[in-house]
Amino acid sequence: MSTQVIEEKVALKLNEDYCSNCSTCSSLCPFEAFKRDTETGKTVLQIDKCQVCGICYSTCPAKAFDIIYYDMDSLAKYLERAKREYDCNTLVIMCKGSAPNFAGVERLFGVTKFIPLSVPCIGRIPDEVFLKVIAMGMGVQVLACDKDYCRFERGSTVTGRKIAALNLLLEQLGYGKEAITLKRNSLKVKADVDLCIACGNCVFYCPYQAAKLGSPGAVHFDLTLCHGCGLCVAMCPALALELENWEGETISTLLSKLSSEMKPPEILVFRCQWAVFPLLNGGSAQNACFIDLPCASRVDILHILEAFRRGVSGVLIAACSEEDCKQEKASGKARHSVTKLKERLTQIGLQERLHFCTVAPRYPERFDRELEQFSKKIEAIQSKESKE
Amino acid sequence: MIVTTQKPLDVVLDYLSPFSKVLIVGCDGCTQPPRGLREAKTLGQLLELGGKLRNKSFVFKVTTVAKQCDSYLAASTLKPQMGGVETVLSLACGIGVQTLAGLSPEIAVFPAQNTHFMGAEEREMATLERRCAGCGDCLLALTGGICPVARCSKGLLNEACGGSKGGKCELSQERDCAWVLIYERLKKQGKLDLLKEFRPPRDYQLSGWKVTV
Numbered sequence: 001m002s003t004q005v006i007e008e009k010v011a012l013k014l015n016e017d018y019c020s021n022c023s024t025c026s027s028l029c030p031f032e033a034f035k036r037d038t039e040t041g042k043t044v045l046q047i048d049k050c051q052v053c054g055i056c057y058s059t060c061p062a063k064a065f066d067i068i069y070y071d072m073d074s075l076a077k078y079l080e081r082a083k084r085e086y087d088c089n090t091l092v093i094m095c096k097g098s099a100p101n102f103a104g105v106e107r108l109f110g111v112t113k114f115i116p117l118s119v120p121c122i123g124r125i126p127d128e129v130f131l132k133v134i135a136m137g138m139g140v141q142v143l144a145c146d147k148d149y150c151r152f153e154r155g156s157t158v159t160g161r162k163i164a165a166l167n168l169l170l171e172q173l174g175y176g177k178e179a180i181t182l183k184r185n186s187l188k189v190k191a192d193v194d195l196c197i198a199c200g201n202c203v204f205y206c207p208y209q210a211a212k213l214g215s216p217g218a219v220h221f222d223l224t225l226c227h228g229c230g231l232c233v234a235m236c237p238a239l240a241l242e243l244e245n246w247e248g249e250t251i252s253t254l255l256s257k258l259s260s261e262m263k264p265p266e267i268l269v270f271r272c273q274w275a276v277f278p279l280l281n282g283g284s285a286q287n288a289c290f291i292d293l294p295c296a297s298r299v300d301i302l303h304i305l306e307a308f309r310r311g312v313s314g315v316l317i318a319a320c321s322e323e324d325c326k327q328e329k330a331s332g333k334a335r336h337s338v339t340k341l342k343e344r345l346t347q348i349g350l351q352e353r354l355h356f357c358t359v360a361p362r363y364p365e366r367f368d369r370e371l372e373q374f375s376k377k378i379e380a381i382q383s384k385e386s387k388e
Numbered sequence: 389m390i391v392t393t394q395k396p397l398d399v400v401l402d403y404l405s406p407f408s409k410v411l412i413v414g415c416d417g418c419t420q421p422p423r424g425l426r427e428a429k430t431l432g433q434l435l436e437l438g439g440k441l442r443n444k445s446f447v448f449k450v451t452t453v454a455k456q457c458d459s460y461l462a463a464s465t466l467k468p469q470m471g472g473v474e475t476v477l478s479l480a481c482g483i484g485v486q487t488l489a490g491l492s493p494e495i496a497v498f499p500a501q502n503t504h505f506m507g508a509e510e511r512e513m514a515t516l517e518r519r520c521a522g523c524g525d526c527l528l529a530l531t532g533g534i535c536p537v538a539r540c541s542k543g544l545l546n547e548a549c550g551g552s553k554g555g556k557c558e559l560s561q562e563r564d565c566a567w568v569l570i571y572e573r574l575k576k577q578g579k580l581d582l583l584k585e586f587r588p589p590r591d592y593q594l595s596g597w598k599v600t601v
């Protein structure tokens with residue numbers, strides 16, 4: 001009997017033939033995913049530690065990495081397509097971790113028309129892409145996270161250094177000072193003290209001790225400590241908290257738009273933006289719609305219920321595993337909330353229509369598999385119900 | 389805090405079945421887990437989904453009161469919102485439900501919760517435990533700050549019954565023996581002599597029914 005081992009598709013590969021063992025990747029990797037093989041002396045990628053930040057891909061002098069998301073080819077294709085589509089000459093590259101809404105971009109950069117490129121960590125964008133954009137005659141604005149809040153630890157610092165070096169080069173070439181503008185931004189919580197009931201939930205749930213509740217009165221947030229995960233927002237019993245750019249109302253509006261466009265079996269996926277990296281050419285699933293959130297802990301049970309009320313047949317939540325969680329243990333809290341809601345949905349027979357899964361971008365096919373399985377399950381439920 | 393649990397949705401749907409315009413009222417007071425605006429909205433959505441299964445549709449209005457047990461506060465917040473409302477669903481403890489029921493006697497008020505006890509939350513464990521029995525004769529000074537009336541299954545006043553095993557109650561292996569806790573606490577405080585003091589049977593009338601402030 002022979003057992004066939006099917007190798008799982010991974011998001012990042014190190015091509016041994018090109019690798020010169022220079023150690024740039026292992027010195028920059030925030031997750032210590034590289035080691036040196038003691039026997040061969042070669043650099044080895046340990047994929048189970050990789051969070052696919054792409055810093056190694058963009059900095060490797062030998063171009064020895066193959067990456068699935070936002071690689072040079074797909075970025076170049078996107079740029080050419082977007083230049084025609086948006087009909088404008090300004091590219092705004094934003095890290096998903098800090099990407100503001102349209103008004104935020106206007107406030108920060110003073111541009112009203114721009115091509116948006118939102119990626120998980122700007123540290124993944126190779127120098128060649130910046131140069132190509134400049135060569136295409138476009139202006140580039142970059143919005144990175146504040147260094148202390150970078151989800152990939154060194155991504156924001158690497159971006160800063162890279163752009164400083166590129167600007168120096170571009171200045172020497174005659175493109176003027178600061179050809180690439182770099183700004184920093186981070187998501188923060190907003191508290192409405194008029195609504196605060198001083199219950200202390202946020203003080204307990206905040207993984208970063210940013211919420212403080214003195215006596216007497218309402219909650220106060222130390223925004224230098226806030227990492228913008230949104231856990232407190234989803235846990236606030238008084239609906240007194242909001243996360244910048246991911247306000248409850250903003251998500252509701254998006255939800256109502258998406259649910260009106262869906263085709264059966266209507267699946268709505270709330271994705272942690274660090275657990276699933278969307279591809280630049282869109283996705284393959286026809287019936288599913290996606291709402292990307294800064295962390296699975298921002299998934300609000302009110303939004304899940306709203307989706308069901310709007311006729312969505314199934315809600316899938318894709319989070320990071322607790323080990324991979326870019327926030328402190330927020331993924332576990334998200335799982336707990338969803339489990340609790342599932343218990344309540346059992347009373348009205350909707351429990352099978354809600355599913356929580358943990359995935360990681362390093363295994364790009366896992367999320368697709370989860371979605372496919374869930375879609376089939378929902379289809380089966382629907383066909384059973386229609387027979388009854 | 390007053391500890392409550394949600395009634396089964398079927399029971400609440402039965403209460404509401406003769407009505408369609410419903411005001412759901414949360415309580416921001418001591419009800420635990422908090423039953424404020426979020427819980428009121430969540431319940432509204434669940435009832436709407438549950439109603440669909442019964443081919444029943446509701447129009448929900450959702451609001452919350454800082455303390456439902458305060459009749460003045462409840463009246464001033466809710467009276468302006470009661471227009472056109474056929475019934476009220478309260479997320480407060482039994483006290484809040486009774487206060488609301490007194491606001492407009494012609495409008496029926498239903499409880500969405502079962503009220504259990506006065507307790508404290510163990511946040512990490514996500515559990516709530518009974519802590520005070522409201523006996524009207526506080527003994528905590530003598531028992532190291534641990535109440536035997538509320539926390540001993542048998543409510544004993546003069547030390548353990550003898551059935552405790554490994555620090556747990558003989559009636560439930562999950563439950564700590566209050567008298568073991570009291571003994572350990574008093575030992576740490578060097579006050580074990582307090583245990584020698586005889587306490588006569590309690591006067592249950594002290595709990596009372598009315599207090600004038």
